[in-house]
Amino acid sequence: MAASSTAAIGGLAAALLICTARLTLCCRISEFMCKSNGGCVRLDEYCDGKYDCPDRSDEPLYCTACNRTYYGEVGNSYRLSVKKLQKERPFLCHLSFTASGQEHGDFVELIFEEFRVGTLYLGECIGGEMQILELGRPYVGGSWCGAGPVDGSAPAVYYSETGTVTLTLRIPYSGLYTTLPFTFDLRFRFMDNRHASVRLGTAAEPKDRGELVPGTHCSRNFYECYRKRCSLQSPNYPGIYPRNVTCRYTVRQKVVPKCKHAMVALSQRPGNGVRPSSAKAGGPGGKTAGSRSNGTAIIRVNDMCSENEDRLVFHDGPDESDPVLLRFCGGPALPRVVASGPSMLVVFKSWEHNSPATFSSPTPVSRLRSFELDLQIAFVDSDSLDYVKRTAACEFIIGSPAVAVAKSRRGVLVNPQHTVPPNSTCTYKFQGQPDDRVWMYFESYGHRSTGHFLTFKPCPTRLRIWDGAGTLLGDHCDTPRLCEHIATGASSTAVAAATSNTTTTVAAPKRPCTLDESYLSKSASVILQVHSVLGTVLEPYSFRLHYEFVDSGVYDHENDDGSCVIEYTVRQSMDITEPRNVFLYGRGGAKNLDCVYRLQAEPGYRMQIVMRNASFGSRECTPMMAKTVTGRYACPPDDSNVDDGGGSGGDDAGDGPRLTVTEVYWRGVRMERGCFCQNFTEAALGSHHVTFDPSSDRVEIRFRVPALGIAEDFTNAYFNAHVRVLRSPPCPRKQWVRGSGGEIELAYPPQARDDLYCHGHPWLLEAQPDHSMFVQTWGHFLPLNTSVASCKTRNRILLYALRPRAVRLIRHICPTGTRDNRRNIHMFSDEWASYVPADRQNPSFLVEFVAQEPGSMAFKWLEVSKPSTKAHYASPAPPSQSFHNQSSRFGCAYGCPELNACISATLWCDGHRNCPSGVDEADLNCHAKWPSFKVLRSYGLPVVGLGLAGVVFAVLACIYCRRDPDYKQYDPETEPAAENTRSCSTIASS
Ligand SMILES: *[C@@H]1O[C@H](CO)[C@@H](O)[C@H](O)[C@H]1NC(C)=O
Ligand SMILES: *[C@@H]1O[C@H](CO)[C@@H](O)[C@H](O)[C@H]1NC(C)=O
Numbered sequence: 001m002a003a004s005s006t007a008a009i010g011g012l013a014a015a016l017l018i019c020t021a022r023l024t025l026c027c028r029i030s031e032f033m034c035k036s037n038g039g040c041v042r043l044d045e046y047c048d049g050k051y052d053c054p055d056r057s058d059e060p061l062y063c064t065a066c067n068r069t070y071y072g073e074v075g076n077s078y079r080l081s082v083k084k085l086q087k088e089r090p091f092l093c094h095l096s097f098t099a100s101g102q103e104h105g106d107f108v109e110l111i112f113e114e115f116r117v118g119t120l121y122l123g124e125c126i127g128g129e130m131q132i133l134e135l136g137r138p139y140v141g142g143s144w145c146g147a148g149p150v151d152g153s154a155p156a157v158y159y160s161e162t163g164t165v166t167l168t169l170r171i172p173y174s175g176l177y178t179t180l181p182f183t184f185d186l187r188f189r190f191m192d193n194r195h196a197s198v199r200l201g202t203a204a205e206p207k208d209r210g211e212l213v214p215g216t217h218c219s220r221n222f223y224e225c226y227r228k229r230c231s232l233q234s235p236n237y238p239g240i241y242p243r244n245v246t247c248r249y250t251v252r253q254k255v256v257p258k259c260k261h262a263m264v265a266l267s268q269r270p271g272n273g274v275r276p277s278s279a280k281a282g283g284p285g286g287k288t289a290g291s292r293s294n295g296t297a298i299i300r301v302n303d304m305c306s307e308n309e310d311r312l313v314f315h316d317g318p319d320e321s322d323p324v325l326l327r328f329c330g331g332p333a334l335p336r337v338v339a340s341g342p343s344m345l346v347v348f349k350s351w352e353h354n355s356p357a358t359f360s361s362p363t364p365v366s367r368l369r370s371f372e373l374d375l376q377i378a379f380v381d382s383d384s385l386d387y388v389k390r391t392a393a394c395e396f397i398i399g400s401p402a403v404a405v406a407k408s409r410r411g412v413l414v415n416p417q418h419t420v421p422p423n424s425t426c427t428y429k430f431q432g433q434p435d436d437r438v439w440m441y442f443e444s445y446g447h448r449s450t451g452h453f454l455t456f457k458p459c460p461t462r463l464r465i466w467d468g469a470g471t472l473l474g475d476h477c478d479t480p481r482l483c484e485h486i487a488t489g490a491s492s493t494a495v496a497a498a499t500s501n502t503t504t505t506v507a508a509p510k511r512p513c514t515l516d517e518s519y520l521s522k523s524a525s526v527i528l529q530v531h532s533v534l535g536t537v538l539e540p541y542s543f544r545l546h547y548e549f550v551d552s553g554v555y556d557h558e559n560d561d562g563s564c565v566i567e568y569t570v571r572q573s574m575d576i577t578e579p580r581n582v583f584l585y586g587r588g589g590a591k592n593l594d595c596v597y598r599l600q601a602e603p604g605y606r607m608q609i610v611m612r613n614a615s616f617g618s619r620e621c622t623p624m625m626a627k628t629v630t631g632r633y634a635c636p637p638d639d640s641n642v643d644d645g646g647g648s649g650g651d652d653a654g655d656g657p658r659l660t661v662t663e664v665y666w667r668g669v670r671m672e673r674g675c676f677c678q679n680f681t682e683a684a685l686g687s688h689h690v691t692f693d694p695s696s697d698r699v700e701i702r703f704r705v706p707a708l709g710i711a712e713d714f715t716n717a718y719f720n721a722h723v724r725v726l727r728s729p730p731c732p733r734k735q736w737v738r739g740s741g742g743e744i745e746l747a748y749p750p751q752a753r754d755d756l757y758c759h760g761h762p763w764l765l766e767a768q769p770d771h772s773m774f775v776q777t778w779g780h781f782l783p784l785n786t787s788v789a790s791c792k793t794r795n796r797i798l799l800y801a802l803r804p805r806a807v808r809l810i811r812h813i814c815p816t817g818t819r820d821n822r823r824n825i826h827m828f829s830d831e832w833a834s835y836v837p838a839d840r841q842n843p844s845f846l847v848e849f850v851a852q853e854p855g856s857m858a859f860k861w862l863e864v865s866k867p868s869t870k871a872h873y874a875s876p877a878p879p880s881q882s883f884h885n886q887s888s889r890f891g892c893a894y895g896c897p898e899l900n901a902c903i904s905a906t907l908w909c910d911g912h913r914n915c916p917s918g919v920d921e922a923d924l925n926c927h928a929k930w931p932s933f934k935v936l937r938s939y940g941l942p943v944v945g946l947g948l949a950g951v952v953f954a955v956l957a958c959i960y961c962r963r964d965p966d967y968k969q970y971d972p973e974t975e976p977a978a979e980n981t982r983s984c985s986t987i988a989s990s
Contacts, residue, residue, distance in 0.1 A: 046065070076190075115184060117184060119180060128182065131144070140245050142351075159239040207233075218242075220232075256379070263338050264338070314326045322345065394416065410548035420536040422535035430521075436549040437552050442480055458477070462477055467522055513546075568598065594705075605697070606694065611690040613719065616679060634674070660675040660676075763847045767864075801846075817855055819858065
């Protein structure tokens with residue numbers, strides 16, 4: 001009743017029917033029916049050397065276990081031993097095992113308890129072999145031979161993929177090998193798929209093993225492995241896999257979220273995979289695949305794999321022509337392999353022959369055992385630099401031309417998130433705008449070896465950074481300059497492989513990176529190269545690099561002394577913004593920002609400046625004076641006032657934020673025309689308050705932001721100004737006057753051409769050393785620090801004292817239109833009262849008319865000196881009795897007794913009332929108009945040399961030339977040389 005395997009399968013349905021019909025004579029398909037009484041014994045009890053049937057029909061003469069088909073029941077374990085009876089003939093034996101479903105199981109487990117069939121010699125089977133064939137799978141022809149298991153180790157286990165598996169034992173007849181021992185003891189079980197959790201996963205978490213490609217032995221296609229558990233398993237996992245097979249595993253991810261890029265990743269789940277599962281512990285139905293530690297195991301990859309080794313080849317794409325990421329032929333664990341794109345081809349090849357002792361043999365031909373790899377799909381941002389866009393070259397271009405867009409001027413770069421093949425170089429080219437420099441710092445950098453190499457490479461990962469000009473900025477085999485403290489913990493690249501997002505709050509960085517912790521190029525481009533000798537599977541490297549294109553156009557950090565002065569000759573309308581150089585800001589390491597823009601108009605032109613907006617971040621101040629009498633915003637005073645107008649002062653962190661517009665006049669004289677310390681926009685303030693019409697051709701805009709936070713830069717603190725060029729000259733009149741005295745008148749609206757051009761231009765009244773300046777006008781003083789004042793007009797006269805580098809408002813005058821003597825007010829320059837000599841500065845006043853409504857203003861000025869305390873004047877015959885008697889009493893030849901001040905002799909009886917009282921023009925005093933020669937000499941004027949005639953002419957000229965009604969100066973000699981002015985003095989001295 002030796003049924004061939006095919007007959008058994010074919011008769012399966014019929015046998016079951018027979019059983020139900022003939023209840024008494026029924027044996028199950030997994031049983032052998034004894035001949036006489038119809039008793040049933042297990043199939044493996046047939047010809048096992050023991051009588052099991054009462055009639056001994058289970059042990060016929062010359063019986064053999066071969067050429068039979070075995071069935072069994074789930075839960076039972078069966079044994080089978082093949083004996084070779086006739087030693088002198090070739091031996092052929094087929095053993096079929098069929099799991100026929102339900103209680104007969106879904107697949108078969110074969111445990112090779114004792115296997116001695118032929119021998120494995122130089123990778124070939126000689127003297128006998130075993131082949132395994134599964135029904136429905138193509139014949140591949142590989143075979144097993146050798147002896148196993150070796151002492152103490154677990155036997156090899158085979159788990160069928162299909163329901164029927166046939167073993168063929170073949171021993172050729174050859175005198176040579178007849179002495180080789182033959183033993184074949186097998187244990188087998190029929191397994192239920194429900195218990196095959198190692199292979200198929202659990203009901204809760206099933207494994208997707210891919211779709212078998214029809215007509216192939218083990219090629220499988222995986223699709224859409226995102227959010228499901230795809231498991232790339234060796235054929236017949238977790239048991240031994242067939243010989244001489246080629247399995248192509250193709251992985252594709254077609255569904256990719258918008259703006260994402262998918263990459264296929266393969267990794268080994270801990271406890272699973274490349275390491276063998278111990279047959280004792282495991283099997284597809286077993287709980288775990290045990291792994292015995294093997295400390296000496298080395299990882300065998302790439303060119304370490306020998307010709308006849310089983311191997312896994314990972315391709316960076318769906319074809320075998322795609323670049324090879326890794327060849328793997330055994331080792332303790334397979335490192336993570338990631339393709340650069342949404343598809344990957346893994347080719348598994350097993351060598352033609354092997355020993356089933358593979359699991360335990362100390363020197364197996366193949367070191368690769370059954371494996372299971374987890375398939376994952378990683379997503380990165382499609383516009384990120386985390387992956388190579390063309391698989392041909394690992395090249396990235398950062399910057400140009402998109403670098404003009406503010407958003408792309410800085411960023412974070414990480415190492416490629418996929419596998420970089422051995423001996424490959426990844427190149428990052430940073431290309432900025434012509435004025436740019438490239439600043440970069442590593443937040444982290446690491447490369448680590450997975451160990452277990454046979455080959456030692458002195459510099460497995462080499463990082464080089466070139467300045468675009470060709471100089472090497474860095475060449476590192478270990479760690480480059482690091483700026484670890486900048487770590488924010490936020491990763492720009494979320495490799496979303498269904499991994500939970502661990503959000504850890506990391507303290508904000510305490511300080512920015514210094515130049516010692518970073519790289520700064522001298523040119524607009526940088527090339528960064530990372531070369532990997534072994535590839536990133538074996539020597540993974542990782543870095544997190546911050547880069548920034550730094551605009552050094554208006555301010556070059558390296559070539560500067562630290563002061564930020566930017567100069568422009570304004571030829572056409574232009575926009576001015578804050579410097580976009582991060583090194584001036586907190587994020588670049590600066591504590592305070594203080595930049596001065598010096599604008600100079602072309603000759604014959606003037607500027608108009610509109611402040612469009614400004615921001616000081618969160619430190620904005622409340623403008624103390626919302627609007628001054630000038631209609632401009634002003635800032636609360638700060639301590640660095642004396643420093644105003646200079647470059648960046650020293651440590652002025654204590655001062656408030658400022659955006660000032662300052663006009664620059666004659667040497668060193670600057671007047672602040674407006675100051676903002678609040679965040680504003682033009683629209684919010686009104687264009688009147690942000691528009692400046694300087695009368696000077698030189699203007700300075702100063703932008704100062706103190707106490708910068710380390711995250712702050714020009715996106716927090718900024719301003720925008722627009723400069724227009726107007727085709728009208730700056731104030732052409734010389735308003736810097738010196739001499740003995742004069743009178744200035746101004747009417748608004750301007751009437752003369754100069755009045756128009758010089759509208760708002762201050763007057764500088766300068767006295768000689770050892771003299772003082774005296775001014776007189778009509779009106780009343782107003783409190784300084786408020787704009788609310790009792791004044792009938794919105795016009796003002798402002799009086800400033802000149803300090804070495806600044807001007808200081810000292811008087812605020814409400815003018816009366818008329819020269820009402822009851823409203824006569826006057827002032828001396830500082831040193832007059834204090835006797836403190838003016839510091840390097842001649843005594844002076846700066847006078848400004850603020851004209852906002854029609855009206856007129858006037859003032860007089862006098863250069864005065866102190867009466868001599870020694871009363872050296874001793875004229876025997878003074879020309880004037882009435883005054884000179886008085887004046888000699890307080891020590892002046894000529895003076896204003898009501899002021900107790902001496903005045904220039906040239907003013908005496910010149911037709912203008914210079915003294916407030918007018919005593920200098922009193923009839924009594926002017927009887928003898930010309931003082932004696934001796935008087936002049938004693939007065940010490942240089943005028944002596946010129947002679948009296950010159951004085952007379954000058955005076956006369958002045959009288960006749962009073963066409964210019966607002967300005968009279970009566971002292972030609974000391975007037976500074978002035979071009980292009982119609983003042984009296986020019987005419988007089990010419
Ligand atoms: C098994 O069957 C084959 C023919 O299919 C035969 O050549 C072989 O001798 C048989 N083996 C045994 C042990 O009977
Ligand atoms: C192994 O397979 C190849 C085809 O893939 C075949 O040509 C070769 O003959 C096979 N080897 C053996 C020993 O059957």
